[in-house]
Amino acid sequence: MSDFDGNFIEMTSYWAPPSSPSPRTILAMLEQTDNGMNPISEIFPQTNTSRDHDTDQSGQRSGLRERLAARIGFSLPTLDTENMSPLDAFFRSSTVPNSPVVAISPGFSPSALLQSPNMVSDSSQIIPPSPATNYGPPEMVETSGEDNAMTMAFNNDFPYQPYNVDLPPLEVFDDIPTEESFYIPSYEPDVDPIGTPLVASFESELGDIDPIGTPLVASFESELGDVDPIGTPFVASFESELGDDAHIDIISIEDSESENENKDEDDEDYQFDYEDEDQDVYLDEEEEEDEDNVALDDDAQPSAPKRRRFDQASNNIGATRTSKTQRVILQMETDEDNPNDGYRWRKYGQKVVKGNPNPRSYYKCTNNECKVKKHVERGADNNKLVVTTYDGIHNHPSPPARRNNTGGRNRSAGTTMPQNQMDRTSRLARDHPPPSRTPVEMRPFSSMAPQVDLTQVYMSGISKLPNIPVYQLNPGFMYRNDEPMMNVMPDGSDVYPMMNVMPDGSDVYGGIMNRLFVKFGVDI
DNA sequence: CGTCTTTGACCCGCGC
DNA sequence: GCGCGGGTCAAAGACG
Numbered sequence: 001m002s003d004f005d006g007n008f009i010e011m012t013s014y015w016a017p018p019s020s021p022s023p024r025t026i027l028a029m030l031e032q033t034d035n036g037m038n039p040i041s042e043i044f045p046q047t048n049t050s051r052d053h054d055t056d057q058s059g060q061r062s063g064l065r066e067r068l069a070a071r072i073g074f075s076l077p078t079l080d081t082e083n084m085s086p087l088d089a090f091f092r093s094s095t096v097p098n099s100p101v102v103a104i105s106p107g108f109s110p111s112a113l114l115q116s117p118n119m120v121s122d123s124s125q126i127i128p129p130s131p132a133t134n135y136g137p138p139e140m141v142e143t144s145g146e147d148n149a150m151t152m153a154f155n156n157d158f159p160y161q162p163y164n165v166d167l168p169p170l171e172v173f174d175d176i177p178t179e180e181s182f183y184i185p186s187y188e189p190d191v192d193p194i195g196t197p198l199v200a201s202f203e204s205e206l207g208d209i210d211p212i213g214t215p216l217v218a219s220f221e222s223e224l225g226d227v228d229p230i231g232t233p234f235v236a237s238f239e240s241e242l243g244d245d246a247h248i249d250i251i252s253i254e255d256s257e258s259e260n261e262n263k264d265e266d267d268e269d270y271q272f273d274y275e276d277e278d279q280d281v282y283l284d285e286e287e288e289e290d291e292d293n294v295a296l297d298d299d300a301q302p303s304a305p306k307r308r309r310f311d312q313a314s315n316n317i318g319a320t321r322t323s324k325t326q327r328v329i330l331q332m333e334t335d336e337d338n339p340n341d342g343y344r345w346r347k348y349g350q351k352v353v354k355g356n357p358n359p360r361s362y363y364k365c366t367n368n369e370c371k372v373k374k375h376v377e378r379g380a381d382n383n384k385l386v387v388t389t390y391d392g393i394h395n396h397p398s399p400p401a402r403r404n405n406t407g408g409r410n411r412s413a414g415t416t417m418p419q420n421q422m423d424r425t426s427r428l429a430r431d432h433p434p435p436s437r438t439p440v441e442m443r444p445f446s447s448m449a450p451q452v453d454l455t456q457v458y459m460s461g462i463s464k465l466p467n468i469p470v471y472q473l474n475p476g477f478m479y480r481n482d483e484p485m486m487n488v489m490p491d492g493s494d495v496y497p498m499m500n501v502m503p504d505g506s507d508v509y510g511g512i513m514n515r516l517f518v519k520f521g522v523d524i
Numbered sequence: 525c526g527t528c529t530t531t532g533a534c535c536c537g538c539g540c
Numbered sequence: 541g542c543g544c545g546g547g548t549c550a551a552a553g554a555c556g
Contacts (some may be wrong), residue, residue, distance in 0.1 A: 203530085252554095346527090346529085347529055347530085348547095348548065349530095349549075350529090350531075353546065360547090
């Protein structure tokens with residue numbers, strides 16, 4: 001398959017630190033903060049939320065952010081909303097400041113950033129990757145404000161969009177300079193803020209890449225209609241009624257093999273295509289043979305081996321991961337739970353993971369043809385912090401609406417965790433009941449998502465984010481009720497008020513429906 | 525009755 | 541080799 005496969009080595013090697021410590025190793029290091037060893041709060045003093053509390057916790061505990069940081073190989077600095085530079089500083093700048101961090105001020109959607117002229121799909125407008133960015137840190141797009149915040153960090157194996165050719169080496173992770181971060185100021189339009197969709201998409205360019213340490217370029221497309229026909233969409237939308245304090249972070253988006261291609265296996269867990277041995281840079285020949293054997297013996301031995309490979313792959317985020325899946329880690333800080341991402345999920349497991357009394361719930365997409373999984377957990381120290389990790393790419397549009405109350409316990413989008421569940425399920429968390437969950441109405445999407453090669457993180461529910469200019473995607477694509485999209489911003493230099501497409505227009509959803517498409521084109 | 529959750533057991537990779 | 545930990549399975553149960 002492909003360009004992507006052919007470049008997988010570059011992808012993995014690109015961001016992997018030289019020493020490539022395993023996530024566990026990193027986690028173990030992080031857990032030594034109680035001993036005064038480089039607490040992550042010191043490394044990233046600007047990082048907010050629960051981390052600061054972790055050192056006060058048991059030594060066995062590590063905050064969710066820490067664990068995420070360990071997984072993704074870096075930590076998320078907190079948005080410095082006080083130092084936002086003007087909006088046009090971004091749009092006018094031909095090159096992005098010397099930082100992988102992109103911070104977006106309150107009210108500004110990353111979609112504007114992602115769809116800025118600097119990030120359009122046109123390869124001519126993509127900043128050429130540089131070997132100097134081999135170990136560049138992940139990208140982050142963060143919005144924040146009094147009431148909401150969003151952070152996106154694009155890292156790991158995912159193609160890296162170098163904002164400039166002089167990104168710092170990995171070692172500077174411990175000193176992500178917020179002052180060098182690229183801030184996008186708040187944009188407070190005069191238009192009605194209700195229901196303005198925000199759309200962002202970005203697509204990786206996995207084509208001609210310098211084989212030596214050249215990061216894969218994540219380009220940002222504004223035209224979903226012109227996408228790589230190969231691949232499948234991953235769409236995650238969040239329609240929950242996030243409260244005013246909603247805080248959403250896309251911690252990590254890592255891209256790798258699309259697993260939904262022509263694989264025709266019964267085991268839905270077995271998502272990876274190992275046909276191209278060149279891709280399996282971390283697998284030796286024997287392992288690959290074993291894997292093939294397992295695939296052949298799928299019916300006879302339906303259980304572990306294949307799943308294990310998947311698990312292994314998907315678990316190894318960062319330097320050691322061998323995953324060929326696409327993973328999006330999305331973090332929300334909100335009282336509301338259960339963000340409806342537009343897909344139906346079946347919960348297949350729950351586990352209390354180390355360092356977090358709150359259990360992690362595992363979900364699979366209910367679509368038989370879809371192998372996308374996700375797991376949801378709340379922060380160890382901040383029950384308002386909900387981290388959803390998506391693995392895989394949906395190969396289907398978001399399902400139609402379901403009738404309410406058609407059986408089952410909970411018809412929410414899949415993250416519901418009844419209050420009493422913990423008491424019965426979580427062996428290690430019986431004393432730590434989760435916060436109450438608010439079921440969220442299943443909201444259908446009028447997704448007409450074609451079988452395109454992209455990954456989209458489709459978020460909404462970020463209340464109070466004002467309208468922002470974005471480019472037009474496919475009209476009606478992924479938009480509720482097929483409402484038209486916002487105006488096209490032809491050159492990115494002007495601010496176009498967008499249409500308010502929130503159908504209900506209720507106060508509850510006022511300002512919601514800011515949406516984000518994250519698109520990764522993976523040429524398979 | 526259909527759909528979904530619950531939950532103990534199991535598997536397997538990794539670290540020691 | 542062993543234990544830990546994360547992820548998954550699948551039967552049973554719950555819900556409307």
